[in-house]
Amino acid sequence: METVTLTIKKAPTLYLEAEATTPDALAGKSLDQIRALPVYMGNEEFTLGEFFEIAGAPGATAADTRVVVKGDVSRVKYLGMKMSAGELVIESNADMYVGAWMTGGTITAKGNVDSFAGTGMKGGELTIMGNAGNYIGSAYRGDWRGMQGGRIRVKGNVGSDTGYFMNGGEIVIEGNADVHVGTHAEGGKIVIKGNAKSRLGGQMVEGTIVLLGTVDVMMPGFKYVRDEEIEVDGEKMTLSLYVGDLGERHRKRKGEPIYGKLYLRPVKAGEDAAAREARLARAREAKKARFAPPEGSASA
Amino acid sequence: MAEYLIKNGFVFDPVTGVKGDKKDIAVKDGKIVDSVSSSAKVYDASGKTVMAGAVEVHAHVAGPKVNEGRNYRPEDKLFGTRAGVNGMRTTGGFSIPTTFKTGYAYAQMGYTVVMEAAMPPLYARHVHEEIRDTPIIDEGAFPVFGNNWFVLEYLKNNELENTAAYISWLLRATKGYAVKVVNPGGTEAWAWGLNCLSVNDPVPYFDITPAQIVKGLIEANEYLGLPHSMHIHANNLGNPGNYTTTLDTFRLNEGFKANNRFGREQTMHHTHVQFHSYGGDNWGNFESKSDAIMDYVNAHPNLTIDTGNVTLDETTTMTADGPFEHHLTELNHLKWANVDVELETAAGIVPYVYSPDIKVCAIQWAIGLELALLAKDPMRCFITTDHPNAGPFTRYPRIIKWLMSKEAREERLTTFKHADKVISATHLHGLDRELSFYEIAQMTRAGPAKALGLMGTYGGLAPGMDADVVVYDINPEASFTPDQIEQAFTAAALVIKTGVPVVENGVVINNGNKRTLWVDAKVNENPQVLRDVEEKFLKYYSVSLNNYEVKGGHYIPNPYAIEVDATQ
Numbered sequence: 001m002e003t004v005t006l007t008i009k010k011a012p013t014l015y016l017e018a019e020a021t022t023p024d025a026l027a028g029k030s031l032d033q034i035r036a037l038p039v040y041m042g043n044e045e046f047t048l049g050e051f052f053e054i055a056g057a058p059g060a061t062a063a064d065t066r067v068v069v070k071g072d073v074s075r076v077k078y079l080g081m082k083m084s085a086g087e088l089v090i091e092s093n094a095d096m097y098v099g100a101w102m103t104g105g106t107i108t109a110k111g112n113v114d115s116f117a118g119t120g121m122k123g124g125e126l127t128i129m130g131n132a133g134n135y136i137g138s139a140y141r142g143d144w145r146g147m148q149g150g151r152i153r154v155k156g157n158v159g160s161d162t163g164y165f166m167n168g169g170e171i172v173i174e175g176n177a178d179v180h181v182g183t184h185a186e187g188g189k190i191v192i193k194g195n196a197k198s199r200l201g202g203q204m205v206e207g208t209i210v211l212l213g214t215v216d217v218m219m220p221g222f223k224y225v226r227d228e229e230i231e232v233d234g235e236k237m238t239l240s241l242y243v244g245d246l247g248e249r250h251r252k253r254k255g256e257p258i259y260g261k262l263y264l265r266p267v268k269a270g271e272d273a274a275a276r277e278a279r280l281a282r283a284r285e286a287k288k289a290r291f292a293p294p295e296g297s298a299s300a
Numbered sequence: 301m302a303e304y305l306i307k308n309g310f311v312f313d314p315v316t317g318v319k320g321d322k323k324d325i326a327v328k329d330g331k332i333v334d335s336v337s338s339s340a341k342v343y344d345a346s347g348k349t350v351m352a353g354a355v356e357v358h359a360h361v362a363g364p365k366v367n368e369g370r371n372y373r374p375e376d377k378l379f380g381t382r383a384g385v386n387g388m389r390t391t392g393g394f395s396i397p398t399t400f401k402t403g404y405a406y407a408q409m410g411y412t413v414v415m416e417a418a419m420p421p422l423y424a425r426h427v428h429e430e431i432r433d434t435p436i437i438d439e440g441a442f443p444v445f446g447n448n449w450f451v452l453e454y455l456k457n458n459e460l461e462n463t464a465a466y467i468s469w470l471l472r473a474t475k476g477y478a479v480k481v482v483n484p485g486g487t488e489a490w491a492w493g494l495n496c497l498s499v500n501d502p503v504p505y506f507d508i509t510p511a512q513i514v515k516g517l518i519e520a521n522e523y524l525g526l527p528h529s530m531h532i533h534a535n536n537l538g539n540p541g542n543y544t545t546t547l548d549t550f551r552l553n554e555g556f557k558a559n560n561r562f563g564r565e566q567t568m569h570h571t572h573v574q575f576h577s578y579g580g581d582n583w584g585n586f587e588s589k590s591d592a593i594m595d596y597v598n599a600h601p602n603l604t605i606d607t608g609n610v611t612l613d614e615t616t617t618m619t620a621d622g623p624f625e626h627h628l629t630e631l632n633h634l635k636w637a638n639v640d641v642e643l644e645t646a647a648g649i650v651p652y653v654y655s656p657d658i659k660v661c662a663i664q665w666a667i668g669l670e671l672a673l674l675a676k677d678p679m680r681c682f683i684t685t686d687h688p689n690a691g692p693f694t695r696y697p698r699i700i701k702w703l704m705s706k707e708a709r710e711e712r713l714t715t716f717k718h719a720d721k722v723i724s725a726t727h728l729h730g731l732d733r734e735l736s737f738y739e740i741a742q743m744t745r746a747g748p749a750k751a752l753g754l755m756g757t758y759g760g761l762a763p764g765m766d767a768d769v770v771v772y773d774i775n776p777e778a779s780f781t782p783d784q785i786e787q788a789f790t791a792a793a794l795v796i797k798t799g800v801p802v803v804e805n806g807v808v809i810n811n812g813n814k815r816t817l818w819v820d821a822k823v824n825e826n827p828q829v830l831r832d833v834e835e836k837f838l839k840y841y842s843v844s845l846n847n848y849e850v851k852g853g854h855y856i857p858n859p860y861a862i863e864v865d866a867t868q
Contacts, residue, residue, distance in 0.1 A: 139375075143378075144635070
């Protein structure tokens with residue numbers, strides 16, 4: 001495998017749109033041809049060579065090409081967009097749409113990435129060593145076809161709306177997830193090893209969410225079915241299966257509806273009741289505080 | 301203005317009856333003329349095909365539902381946005397293109413007149429603002445009448461003159477072109493959570509049937525002598541077995557004779573007939589009934605149709621047939637927009653993917669082509685996609701390819717996932733007809749122009765007509781592949797619109813001299829109708845009359861009013 005190194009030499013004043021950084025775009029080209037590839041900033045077109053120092057040589061095909069992006073690209077969008085093969089390594093933080101619509105190959109982002117990583121992804125592997133923003137593995141705005149295949153692994157935390165309209169593939173989050181996970185999902189699997197907040201599986205039609213940490217507020221549309229032993233990221237464990245979202249339409253197989261699956265750590269009897277009581281007490285206090293009349297007001 | 305001479309092309313023009321003869325076409329001051337001076341700019345069209353500008357009889361290209369489609373489908377313009385070049389504007393969108401792309405893409409294919417097929421009167425101002433922002437092409441818009449409270453009340457009481465006076469008033473208020481009817485009575489019924497699936501289903505509250513609405517509006521249309529006939533999208537669209545409803549609707553037109561000064565012969569235009577030609581009684585035994593439909597159409601000269609060809613693309617359906625769109629979202633579970641337009645109409649929008657792997661979609665594709673191939677009179681059957689409902693208008697060149705080449709359509713038909721089932725549910729496999737360039741010119745130029753009452757202006761190359769001239773880079777006397785047909789019709793070598801070259805070698809070079817067509821129909825003063833209008837605005841409408849009418853150059857900077865005198 002041949003390596004091309006792209007080192008950013010000046011920070012873009014706005015945001016740079018650099019989809020021409022994939023192994024597919026660079027394979028088989030001379031360094032001069034690579035320098036002449038288009039990038040966009042605002043409504044203007046520039047060349048890749050104006051923003052990046054380019055060294056090394058690409059392979060003859062995308063599969064033979066490794067691209068290493070060096071320097072601060074936290075204002076560069078669309079890195080690895082639509083890539084189909086080969087390897088992309090991003091050494092620092094990156095902006096939105098890393099690996100969006102990728103169909104194959106591997107991307108390793110060593111820092112944090114912003115929102116929409118892996119949007120509409122169909123295949124390949126995307127690994128994010130830091131944190132990810134909102135909408136990872138989701139659908140583009142308005143679209144109903146989110147992540148369809150491939151794997152995303154985030155070592156850190158993720159923002160909100162993970163796997164929005166997800167249809168396939170797997171997302172593993174080693175840290176925590178913000179609200180809205182698997183909204184409108186019709187397939188695929190999301191594993192959260194840390195904690196979740198709320199709206200876990202809201203309006204989920206099919207697919208699987210596994211949560212190993214805690215959830216602040218459960219969706220009311222899920223019901224407990226049984227405890228099951230399943231494999232989570234290579235490890236066998238027994239978890240409680242809940243199905244839902246019961247408020248959504250569900251297709252049927254042999255007369256039985258197919259639900260979305262949500263796996264949580266089993267709660268022991270007693271512990272469950274105590275936890276529930278404590279949660280309700282917290283909720284009552286919070287509500288009271290929200291609706292309490294201001295200090296010194298005349299109302300009773 | 302400049303003079304042009306398009307020399308030595310193979311000319312196909314049904315208006316002058318020229319069938320591929322080598323001929324020169326002369327243009328002066330925006331009109332076709334017999335000859336020009338030696339200073340005329342000469343275009344060498346030798347080895348190429350020359351036709352008049354094409355005429356679009358039915359497309360949804362401007363107005364609130366088109367714009368809501370753009371609004372709620374950002375994914376439709378993902379990756380498709382192109383920066384403007386040569387002083388042109390940025391374009392984007394596939395099934396619901398921007399106004400600029402609409403104008404440019406029609407012009408590049410050689411279209412010079414386009415009719416927006418469903419204008420909600422209350423939002424006529426929006427429709428005209430979008431038409432204004434659509435460059436190059438001349439456009440008109442059809443206000444919808446089939447579920448309008450005024451019309452329902454007048455027709456229930458058999459008040460023909462009042463119906464006609466109201467049509468005249470509304471055409472003037474909205475700057476509309478023709479009487480459009482969508483799911484007569486059914487859209488009003490939708491406001492009650494119901495529908496009218498046959499021509500005899502009563503409309504709730506109004507106690508009138510679709511049959512009465514259709515016949516009444518044909519009669520009023522001919523009473524006024526409008527350039528176009530009543531233009532209908534019948535009840536029961538899109539359902540298996542609906543061809544009987546379509547035939548029932550056709551029969552409502554029997555006995556009517558066209559009354560107008562424009563040379564129009566039909567009294568009913570039925571649109572997107574593909575969606576209305578289904579047999580079977582469920583999606584499993586769904587089949588083509590194009591034969592029964594076209595037997596009727598061929599035998600009745602007072603009827604014209606357009607096809608509504610499915611193009612096998614991902615598209616955005618949008619119609620004033622509100623109950624149908626609800627039915628569709630229940631079928632495909634994709635996002636649904638729905639709106640009720642006060643006393644007038646409604647609309648719904650749902651994205652749709654016509655997949656070649658789905659049997660029903662492939663059968664729909666075949667039916668659209670069968671209608672055109674079974675048409676005995678190409679002057680009465682026009683090519684449309686009911687843009688964007690059956691597919692985007694930018695696919696016309698592909699439909700022309702399928703109609704002109706049995707090889708091309710067999711290649712598509714036999715490679716469907718369910719090819720055997722599709723072939724046995726349709727007639728297409730047994731149809732050997734390949735349309736000629738002349739027949740294509742009839743179906744896309746002379747035919748629709750005549751049906752719209754515009755035969756003296758558009759759709760032909762006779763001296764005195766508007767100089768809309770198109771040169772396609774294809775030699776009808778040489779051999780060519782099916783794909784070369786599609787390529788040639790996608791990007792015309794030259795388009796002259798009202799005497800101004802707007803496209804050269806497939807590239808838009810000029811924003812032209814766009815006009816908005818509307819019909820100014822004069823009737824005797826009718827105090828009752830004026831009083832009814834005033835009363836309904838006071839009582840029911842959310843806007844006042846002053847905020848309703850389309851007035852002034854802001855909305856219509858370059859009007860082309862067609863006058864009709866129905867005073868007695």
